[in-house]
Amino acid sequence: MGSLLEPDQRNQTGSSRDRADYCRQRLPELRLLERLIRKGSGLVRSRILAELPDGDHKLPLYALEFGTESPELPVLILCGGVHGIERIGTQLLLAELGSLVYRLPWDDSLQHTLERMRLILLPLINPVGMARGWRSNGNGVDLMRNAPLDADQPSPWPVCGHRLGNWLPWYRGKTQAPMQAEAQQLCTYIQAQTELAPFILSLDCHSGFGMRDRIWFPYAGRHQLMEHAAELQAMLRLFERAHPHHPYLFEPQYHHYCTHGDLWDHLYQQHLARSSAAFLPLTLEMGSWLWVRKNLSQITSYTGLFNPMVPHRQRRTLRRHHLLLDFLICAVSSWQNWLPDSTSRTRHMRYAERRWLKRERKGE
Numbered sequence: 063m064g065s066l067l068e069p070d071q072r073n074q075t076g077s078s079r080d081r082a083d084y085c086r087q088r089l090p091e092l093r094l095l096e097r098l099i100r101k102g103s104g105l106v107r108s109r110i111l112a113e114l115p116d117g118d119h120k121l122p123l124y125a126l127e128f129g130t131e132s133p134e135l136p137v138l139i140l141c142g143g144v145h146g147i148e149r150i151g152t153q154l155l156l157a158e159l160g161s162l163v164y165r166l167p168w169d170d171s172l173q174h175t176l177e178r179m180r181l182i183l184l185p186l187i188n189p190v191g192m193a194r195g196w197r198s199n200g201n202g203v204d205l206m207r208n209a210p211l212d213a214d215q216p217s218p219w220p221v222c223g224h225r226l227g228n229w230l231p232w233y234r235g236k237t238q239a240p241m242q243a244e245a246q247q248l249c250t251y252i253q254a255q256t257e258l259a260p261f262i263l264s265l266d267c268h269s270g271f272g273m274r275d276r277i278w279f280p281y282a283g284r285h286q287l288m289e290h291a292a293e294l295q296a297m298l299r300l301f302e303r304a305h306p307h308h309p310y311l312f313e314p315q316y317h318h319y320c321t322h323g324d325l326w327d328h329l330y331q332q333h334l335a336r337s338s339a340a341f342l343p344l345t346l347e348m349g350s351w352l353w354v355r356k357n358l359s360q361i362t363s364y365t366g367l368f369n370p371m372v373p374h375r376q377r378r379t380l381r382r383h384h385l386l387l388d389f390l391i392c393a394v395s396s397w398q399n400w401l402p403d404s405t406s407r408t409r410h411m412r413y414a415e416r417r418w419l420k421r422e423r424k425g426e
C-alpha cells in the first residue's frame with residue numbers, strides 16, 4: 063500500500079525530520095530557541111535576519127523583540143553565540159528568554175517595564191560555527207575581528223586579528239571584502255533598531271578569558287576610554303551600591319589586548335557619527351579558567367576550555383548572571399532617573415578617568 067502523503071509532503075516530512083536530527087545532535091540550542099519562540103507566541107516578536115548554510119541545512123539567525131515597538135524609547139540588546147565554541151553565552155540567554163516567556167503572562171511589573179523599553183535578544187549569532195564547534199563562522203572568519211576597523215597598536219599577534227588565512231584562528235577575512243553575513247546583518251539590524259532611541263545598552267556574552275568574570279567596554283582597538291565612560295561609571299555606581307558582592311571586574315578591553323575589527327567598536331563609532339544619545343556596548347567575558355581549574359580533564363577538550371562541562375557548574379553559571387541581566391533591564395527602563403546631566407557628567411567622567419586611566423598613568 064502506498065503512502066497517504068503527496069510526494070511534496072513526504073519530502074517536507076523527511077527534511078524536517080533531518081533538521082530535527084541535525085539540531086538534536088549538533089545544535090540543541092537552536093531547538094530550544096525555536097521551542098521558546100513557539101511558547102512565547104504573542105509575547106515575543108521574532109524575525110530571521112539571515113539563513114546561513116551548513117551543508118544541506120540553512121540555519122537561521124534569529125532576532126527576538128519584547129516590549130514597545132516605539133522607536134523613540136530606550137533599547138537593551140542581549141547577544142550571544144558570536145563565537146560558536148562559546149556555547150555557554152547562548153545558553154545563558156536562552157535561560158533568560160525562558161524566564162521572560164514564562165514570567166510575562168502574569169508578572170505586572172515586568173509587563174509595565176517592557177512598555178517603557180524594547181528588549182532585543184540575539185542569542186545565537188553564529189549557528190554554523192556552533193554546530194561545528196568552531197570559534198569562527200562557517201567561512202572560517204572570526205566575526206569579532208571582521209568589522210572594517212584597524213587597531214592603533216594591535217597586540218598580541220595573531221589574537222589581535224590577521225589576514226593570513228582561515229587555517230589560523232582570529233582570521234579577519236580578506237582585505238576590502240564585505241563583512242560576513244552574520245556581522246553585516248547584526249550591524250544593519252542594530253542600527254535600524256536604535257536609530258531614534260534616547261539610550262542604548264548592549265551586552266554581548268562570551269567566555270574563555272581568565273579566572274574572573276569581566277565586563278569589557280570600548281575600545282577594543284584603540285587605547286582610549288569610550289566617549290560615554292561617564293554614563294557607564296554612573297550606571298556602575300548604581301549596580302555596585304545595590305549589589306556590593308557582585309563577581310565582576312569592569313574594564314576597557316584594550317587593557318588586555320588590542321584587536322582589529324571589533325564589531326562593538328564599529329557599531330559604537332557608527333553610532334557616535336549619527337547620534338548624541340548615550341550608547342553603552344558591554345561584553346561579558348565569563349572566566350572559563352575557573353571551570354577548567356575545578357575539572358582539569360576539561361583541558362583536553364576544545365569545548366571544555368570555553369564551557370562548564372559538569373551539569374551543576376553549568377546550572378550555577380546560568381544562575382550567576384541573572385542578577386546582572388535583571389539590573390540591565392531596570393537600568394534601561396529607568397534610564398532617565400540616573401543618566402547624568404551636564405553638571406554631574408563632569409564629575410562622573412573624573413571618576414571614570416581615575417578608575418580606568420590610573421593604571422596607564424602609572425605606566426603599568
Ligand SMILES: [Zn+2]
Pocket residue numbers: 145148268269
Ligand atoms: Zn568570544
